[in-house]
Amino acid sequence: MTASPGLGTPLTAAPELLRSVFRQHAAGVAVITAAGDGPVGFTATSLSSVAAEPPLVSFGVGTASSSWPVVAEAEHIGVHLLGEEQRELAATFARSGADRFGPSTRWRVGPEGVPLLDGVVAWLVCRVVARIPAGDHRIVIAEVESGDPSGGGRPLVYHQGRFTALRD
Incomplete structure (x- = not known):
C-alpha cells in the first residue's frame, strides 16, 4: 500500500498542531470593534456567516484579549472586512499594546455607538445574541442590524502566518 500525497504520519492533538494546520487555511481578515469607556477592537480571521434568516455572523475572541472585557458586555459590535x-x-489591530484608535486609524462613531473604521471593503453593525465558551475563547454570535457593502476592492487574506492578497 502506498501513501497518498499529503498523508503523513498523524500527530497528536496539541495547540501547535492546530496552528500548523490552520496556517495552510486562507482566511479573510476582519476587524471587530466595540464601544466601552473607549473604543476597542481586534483583528479576527475567524469571522463566519452563520445564517441568512435571521442574518447571523460569528467570530472567536480570546478571553485574555484586551478587548474581551468590553466585548463581553457590549450589546453591539462592528464587523469590518479589510481590503x-x-x-x-x-x-x-492584531498587535498587543498597540494604540489601535490612534492618529493613524481613521474611524467614526456609527449606529448604536459602535466604532466604525473608514475605508474598509464592507462593514456591519450587529447585536450580540450569544457568547459561547470554547476553551480559552468565546464564540460570539451576532445578528446583523445595519451595514454597508459598497467599499469595493479586493479582500485582505491571512495565510501562512501573514497578511497577503489574493493572486489571480
Whole structure:
C-alpha cells in the first residue's frame, strides 16, 4: 500500500498542531470593534456567516484579549472586512499594546455607538445574541442590524502566518 500525497504520519492533538494546520487555511481578515469607556477592537480571521434568516455572523475572541472585557458586555459590535491595501491596519489591530484608535486609524462613531473604521471593503453593525465558551475563547454570535457593502476592492487574506492578497 502506498501513501497518498499529503498523508503523513498523524500527530497528536496539541495547540501547535492546530496552528500548523490552520496556517495552510486562507482566511479573510476582519476587524471587530466595540464601544466601552473607549473604543476597542481586534483583528479576527475567524469571522463566519452563520445564517441568512435571521442574518447571523460569528467570530472567536480570546478571553485574555484586551478587548474581551468590553466585548463581553457590549450589546453591539462592528464587523469590518479589510481590503488588500490594509495590511498595516490589520497588523495594528492584531498587535498587543498597540494604540489601535490612534492618529493613524481613521474611524467614526456609527449606529448604536459602535466604532466604525473608514475605508474598509464592507462593514456591519450587529447585536450580540450569544457568547459561547470554547476553551480559552468565546464564540460570539451576532445578528446583523445595519451595514454597508459598497467599499469595493479586493479582500485582505491571512495565510501562512501573514497578511497577503489574493493572486489571480
